[in-house]
Amino acid sequence: MSAREPESLAGRRELRRYSRHLLIPEVALAGQERLRAARVLVVGAGGLGSPVLQYLAAAGIGRLGIADDDAVDETNLQRQVLFAESDIGRPKAVAAAERVAALNRFVGIDALQVRVDAANARELVRLYDVVVDATDSFRSRYTLNDACRLEGKPDVYGSIFRFDGQVSVFAPGGPCYRCLFPEAPPEGSVPTCAEGGVLGALAGLVGTWQANEALKLVLGIGSTLAGRLLVIDALDARTREFELAIDPDCPLHGERARIRDVVESEPAAPRDDGIPDIEPGDLDAYLESLPAALVLDVREPHEAALGLAPRALHVPASVLEARLHELDPATPYVVACRVGAKSRWAAQRLHDAGFRRILHLRGGLLAYAVLHESFDFF
């Protein structure tokens, strides 16, 4: 693309809004034209997608794809600054597209109410120049990584948990997400933000880094995070950088590359631990039928403050090891946490310690509360 005079008065008017870009020698008119000609796909219109979409739209990216099959939930508003209270219940792709259109009428928007999966990922990715991974599931991250790699598109990666964020660029020819994490963690072994929480402003920090990397990729300026993993520790106000190299065993790289197409990345199934589940809808009847049974609530104290489990013995998972001797293997325990991840591990520990009368509450106390139309455990 070459620098040229804007072809029309309308073009000149449009350019005026980008004045502060035009004043930067590395961007200038030629760069602004590149931004206008660029197509960027943002997958996930959530905590990361919010700042990404805002900055890319404001910067004048010509075509923005917004892929998200979810709807706005009240608990999103703490960090997903693209949405207003009036958006609750609306499809995120639609609400985000409206907001972006209001921000910059010169941006073409593809509101895609789809989950990016093996069936559509390559086709979608092919339509854009740069892809931003702002998703919240490991399955989507591997799918996007593989699709980008196979289609030769850069994947701007960001992820968050509590106070910590990761950012990198998986560029064609460089290391990819599978070089960093070869396999998806077993289901339930890595807590999500819905399980562990996340500081709202951290999503802003990480998403803004992603927007910045995407803009540089389009402009072809500076050095990107390709080959580097940036880790942001918002609690101690520190950033660390880790060198990332191509993994010679990566299934997407080199002569031994095994992945030739995008297939659904199934996370490793949780171990069949032989501990039966109890459905949240059956808990009350179970406790009633068995007066000796207790709910072993393994939530941490700060979570337990959000609501009491029925007939509970509270032993946080973090101290379960030390307090194991307080528990009686003869007592029937229903092991429970908020969403059923930590409790799976705790049930396993009890089982290993010889406890045989244990059940695991599937979906956790949150699912139980939802059934009872209670606002506890949110």
Next chain:
Amino acid sequence: MTVRLLAFAGLRDVLGGPKRELSVADGATLADLWAELVRARPQFGPLEGSTRFALNGRLVARDATLAEGDEVALMPPFGGG
């Protein structure tokens, strides 16, 4: 010899904090260090396949050998977006 451990995100809970010093045998590798961690805290066990190690700022394979004072970062994938 002693190495300095750093943990991120969910691994902080498992390690019991963001930082810790750990004694390992001379000539120990990252794989040996991991085995030591699993012995001390069984919660580490299922996370083996999804944890990456950075040795003094470089993401490396588990056969890397440790030296006195090394900084070892335990890096899990972060799920949230």
